[in-house]
Amino acid sequence: MLKIENLVTSFGSVVALDGVSLSAQEAKITTVIGANGAGKSTLLRTISGLEHPSSGTITWQGESIVGRRPEDIVRMGIAHVPEGHAVISELSVEENITMGSLFRRRKFKADVPAATDEMYTLFPRLKERRKQLAGTLSGGERQMLAISRALVSRPKLLLLDEPSLGLAPLVVEQIIDSVNILCRTTGLTVLLVEQNANTALGVADHGVLLALGKVVADRPAAELKADATLRAAYLGY
Amino acid sequence: MHSIGRKSLIRTLLFIIAILWLGSTFDAYNQGQLAVVLILFIGVLSVTILTGISGQLSLGQGALMAVGGYSTALLMTNYPFSLWVAIPFSIIGAAIAGLLLGVAAARLSGPYLAGTTLVVALAIPTIANRFVSVFKGDEGLPVDVGYPPAWFSNAFGEPSYEEWQLYVALPFAAIALFFASNMLLSRSGRMWKSIRDNATASSLTGVNYSRQKIYVFIVSASFAGLSGALYGLRGLVGPSVYPVSLSLTLLTAAVLGGIRSIAGAFIGTVIVVFLPDWIDLVVENFELSEQVSNYMPAMISSLLLILTVVINPAGVAGTKLHRHK
Amino acid sequence: MNTFLAALFSGTSRGAIFALVALGLVIVWRGAGIVNFAQMGQAMFSTYIASTLIINGNSYWVGFIVALLSGAVLGSLIDIFVMRPLSNKKKTELLSSESMRAAVPVLASLGILGVLQALAGIIWAAEERGFPAPAKQEGFTVAGNAMPFTAFDLFVIGSVAVTLILTTLFFKKTSMGLAMRATALNQEVAKLSGIRTNLTRTLSWAISGAASSLAGLLLTPSSNLSPNTLDLALLIGFTAAVVGGLDSPAGAVLGGFIIGMVISFVTFYDTPEDVFLAILAVLLLALIIRPRGLLGSKDVRRV
Numbered sequence: 001m002l003k004i005e006n007l008v009t010s011f012g013s014v015v016a017l018d019g020v021s022l023s024a025q026e027a028k029i030t031t032v033i034g035a036n037g038a039g040k041s042t043l044l045r046t047i048s049g050l051e052h053p054s055s056g057t058i059t060w061q062g063e064s065i066v067g068r069r070p071e072d073i074v075r076m077g078i079a080h081v082p083e084g085h086a087v088i089s090e091l092s093v094e095e096n097i098t099m100g101s102l103f104r105r106r107k108f109k110a111d112v113p114a115a116t117d118e119m120y121t122l123f124p125r126l127k128e129r130r131k132q133l134a135g136t137l138s139g140g141e142r143q144m145l146a147i148s149r150a151l152v153s154r155p156k157l158l159l160l161d162e163p164s165l166g167l168a169p170l171v172v173e174q175i176i177d178s179v180n181i182l183c184r185t186t187g188l189t190v191l192l193v194e195q196n197a198n199t200a201l202g203v204a205d206h207g208v209l210l211a212l213g214k215v216v217a218d219r220p221a222a223e224l225k226a227d228a229t230l231r232a233a234y235l236g237y
Numbered sequence: 238m239h240s241i242g243r244k245s246l247i248r249t250l251l252f253i254i255a256i257l258w259l260g261s262t263f264d265a266y267n268q269g270q271l272a273v274v275l276i277l278f279i280g281v282l283s284v285t286i287l288t289g290i291s292g293q294l295s296l297g298q299g300a301l302m303a304v305g306g307y308s309t310a311l312l313m314t315n316y317p318f319s320l321w322v323a324i325p326f327s328i329i330g331a332a333i334a335g336l337l338l339g340v341a342a343a344r345l346s347g348p349y350l351a352g353t354t355l356v357v358a359l360a361i362p363t364i365a366n367r368f369v370s371v372f373k374g375d376e377g378l379p380v381d382v383g384y385p386p387a388w389f390s391n392a393f394g395e396p397s398y399e400e401w402q403l404y405v406a407l408p409f410a411a412i413a414l415f416f417a418s419n420m421l422l423s424r425s426g427r428m429w430k431s432i433r434d435n436a437t438a439s440s441l442t443g444v445n446y447s448r449q450k451i452y453v454f455i456v457s458a459s460f461a462g463l464s465g466a467l468y469g470l471r472g473l474v475g476p477s478v479y480p481v482s483l484s485l486t487l488l489t490a491a492v493l494g495g496i497r498s499i500a501g502a503f504i505g506t507v508i509v510v511f512l513p514d515w516i517d518l519v520v521e522n523f524e525l526s527e528q529v530s531n532y533m534p535a536m537i538s539s540l541l542l543i544l545t546v547v548i549n550p551a552g553v554a555g556t557k558l559h560r561h562k
Numbered sequence: 563m564n565t566f567l568a569a570l571f572s573g574t575s576r577g578a579i580f581a582l583v584a585l586g587l588v589i590v591w592r593g594a595g596i597v598n599f600a601q602m603g604q605a606m607f608s609t610y611i612a613s614t615l616i617i618n619g620n621s622y623w624v625g626f627i628v629a630l631l632s633g634a635v636l637g638s639l640i641d642i643f644v645m646r647p648l649s650n651k652k653k654t655e656l657l658s659s660e661s662m663r664a665a666v667p668v669l670a671s672l673g674i675l676g677v678l679q680a681l682a683g684i685i686w687a688a689e690e691r692g693f694p695a696p697a698k699q700e701g702f703t704v705a706g707n708a709m710p711f712t713a714f715d716l717f718v719i720g721s722v723a724v725t726l727i728l729t730t731l732f733f734k735k736t737s738m739g740l741a742m743r744a745t746a747l748n749q750e751v752a753k754l755s756g757i758r759t760n761l762t763r764t765l766s767w768a769i770s771g772a773a774s775s776l777a778g779l780l781l782t783p784s785s786n787l788s789p790n791t792l793d794l795a796l797l798i799g800f801t802a803a804v805v806g807g808l809d810s811p812a813g814a815v816l817g818g819f820i821i822g823m824v825i826s827f828v829t830f831y832d833t834p835e836d837v838f839l840a841i842l843a844v845l846l847l848a849l850i851i852r853p854r855g856l857l858g859s860k861d862v863r864r865v
Contacts, residue, residue: 048754049753050750050753069753070753070754071753071756071757071758071759074753074754074755074756075756079754080754082750082751082754086754087751088744088747088748088751090747091743091744091747095740095744099740099741099752099755099757100755100756102737102740102741102755102756102757103755103756104756105737149751149755150754153756288665292659292660292661292662292665293661294664294665294668296672341846341849341850344849345849345853346661346664347597347664347665347668348591348596348597348664348668349804349808349849351597351599351665351668352597352599352800353845353846353849355599355797355800356797356800356801356841356842356845357842359793359797360838360839360842363835363838363839364839366835367836367839433659433661433662434659434660434661435659481793485672485676488669488672489673492669528683528684528687529684531683532680532681532684533680533684535676535679535680535683536676536681536684539672539674539676539677540673542669542670542672542673542676543644543670543673543674543677546648546666546669546673547644547647547648547651547670550651550662
């Protein structure tokens with residue numbers, strides 16, 4: 001389980017996370033929603049180690065991960081799919097996926113090919129294009145590739161940052177569905193950051209509403225979805 | 238506007254008084270060293286302006302010094318010009334060279350700019366050797382500061398050679414200081430700092446990015462040219478006087494002292510010029526072979542450069558800024 | 563005809579060496595984001611070490627291997643003790659300016675160059691040394707016909723070719739090679755994939771160090787060894803990398819051969835004194851006409 005307490009992350013004088021506390025239950029999908037600039041991406045980046053908090057704690061399966069390097073946090077079973085350019089365009093699809101499994105080659109040598117095959121089963125379109133450069137893929141395919149790169153490392157916790165950004169609704173549905181299935185079948189814990197609150201709350205078990213770096217609501221997803229006043233105030237619809 | 242001018246004037250006057258007082262307490266050798274400090278200070282200012290203020294890293298300021306030096310030497314040997322006439326023309330010559338370099342460099346940044354200017358710096362000895370009839374190749378052109386005019390000797394007594402060097406260098410250093418101070422405090426100075434701090438943003442706000450970059454190059458080159466002219470007047474203008482390492486020396490001085498301020502430029506120059514003397518003082522107590530003592534100053538200043546850049550990039554003068562923050 | 567062939571072969575041989583220098587620069591540029599102005603200073607230092615071993619009776623090959631190893635070690639040490647602390651620095655006011663952030667590693671590498679040159683002077687008394695070649699440098703005859711190249715030229719071309727093949731295979735086919743390419747292309751995604759980016763960066767420095775040491779070994783038989791011998795080589799290599807594309811290893815090789823040819827033909831058909839000016843001209847032309855280089859990628863910001 002992931003537990004965050006009083007997390008504060010700042011960039012110079014800008015406080016992006018102002019004492020955020022939340023937890024992500026095992027084998028459940030927790031979604032973090034909020035308007036632009038609420039601090040959602042910073043939250044994920046702080047968890048994965050790309051940013052360092054000025055104070056607060058992050059505990060994963062009992063161990064503190066604050067201050068560790070991103071590559072070490074990955075080895076603890078946390079995989080982060082950042083928003084935007086999460087694949088390396090100049091490498092092939094195959095190389096992008098391989099990249100995610102490199103660190104497992106020593107300990108889990110036998111499992112790596114199996115894990116890779118599972119990615120191709122999950123996203124058949126990637127299999128068709130395995131030799132192509134990632135830069136030639138469509139937006140949706142790139143997102144699938146980014147997620148594969150993260151999943152091939154067999155994480156226990158998946159941090160997903162705005163997977164719907166710039167994608168057509170049908171593609172978004174596909175991707176979110178795949179993640180949902182994965183969570184339910186393999187017990188993957190998912191922390192999903194989304195601007196598209198409707199879609200996110202549709203699949204999530206739990207929802208956290210972030211505004212200006214603070215947690216405004218922390219409730220079961222269905223409740224959050226039904227709360228019209230909250231939605232109007234913070235999400236604008 | 239007036240207050241900037243007044244501030245600069247006060248700084249300049251204080252500077253002149255301080256140097257004159259210092260010079261009077263020094264022996265002949267150190268007076269000569271002080272003269273070198275004043276001369277190189279102008280050159281280091283060219284780095285401060287170009288790199289510290291507008292963020293363009295040039296490794297070729299020594300080449301621009303050479304342009305100034307050669308202009309002066311050629312004017313003084315081929316025509317009966319005195320140094321007081323030759324020097325302003327040399328500044329113009331260096332400014333033109335700066336314009337050319339600036340135009341070439343305006344499209345470059347970072348390592349491309351650094352590498353290109355380094356190549357230009359290395360071109361000086363090559364050009365001097367290529368057109369031997371004009372530039373006299375490795376031998377170079379001998380020039381010097383000459384003797385003080387009669388009215389000076391009558392008024393102040395006959396100065397020694399080193400003192401005269403000091404008295405020649407001082408007015409130019411003071412003028413350079415005045416202009417540098419003015420510029421840094423002015424609106425142009427702030428514009429250049431915006432180019433340094435965020436190239437994309439400043440180009441978007443309508444600052445005519447390329448033109449300002451070139452303008453800074455011209456200004457910086459003028460300083461370098463003046464410095465180079467005076468530097469040559471210590472006795473010789475030739476490739477051995479303006480080697481590639483001169484550019485690096487100027488850069489080291491600027492970084493060690495504090496690349497963003499005039500005070501930093503001065504402190505850095507003092508360090509770089511007096512370092513060999515200070516090393517000698519320490520090393521005298523140990524018996525070191527000649528080969529070691531030859532390379533010690535270069536070794537120490539390079540080490541200082543690395544340490545400064547890694548530990549405290551703001552340099553000596555810059556450290557004080559930190560505490561205020 | 564004979565001059566032309568001689569120029570052609572000399573160009574190929576020189577070009578191979580400069581391809582190596584350029585490749586070293588490109589590897590560190592891609593792997594660590596800086597142009598290593600100290601690169602040929604490192605090569606000079608390793609070559610001095612090799613020279614000392616050879617003078618003390620060891621064979622050329624012992625010196626060769628030690629030079630390559632010391633090049634790799636020296637490169638790694640520079641990354642670990644200077645470059646890594648640099649990139650870890652907290653953002654101070656000075657470092658918040660993008661041009662200062664770009665300038666600081668350049669200044670550091672210049673400092674390192676100065677230290678290496680001064681150190682070489684202190685240790686080896688800056689006496690000019692010759693350096694042996696493993697193969698004859700004079701004309702070479704096959705079946706009684708004088709060839710326009712020497713055995714040494716063949717050695718140069720051969721060793722550079724082997725190096726290029728090995729490095730290409732390494733980068734394209736091995737896991738570590740993939741990790742290094744990933745780190746060079748997008749450090750953040752590489753870290754998130756679990757790649758130890760500190761290690762891959764240091765390895766870039768090590769490989770570049772070894773490659774440039776090889777270049778140093780191949781350059782020095784034709785000139786005397788002194789702390790400053792290889793300065794020019796750096797600038798030529800830099801020009802070659804710019805011509806080919808600073809972010810393209812293939813470009814580095816192409817650039818190297820182009821520059822090699824330019825130098826060779828200027829030497830044979832004009833005078834050697836014009837070589838440096840020719841290089842300056844090529845550099846300026848490249849920056850004006852095609853700043854990203856012949857094989858460089860378009861995205862890289864130049865301004």
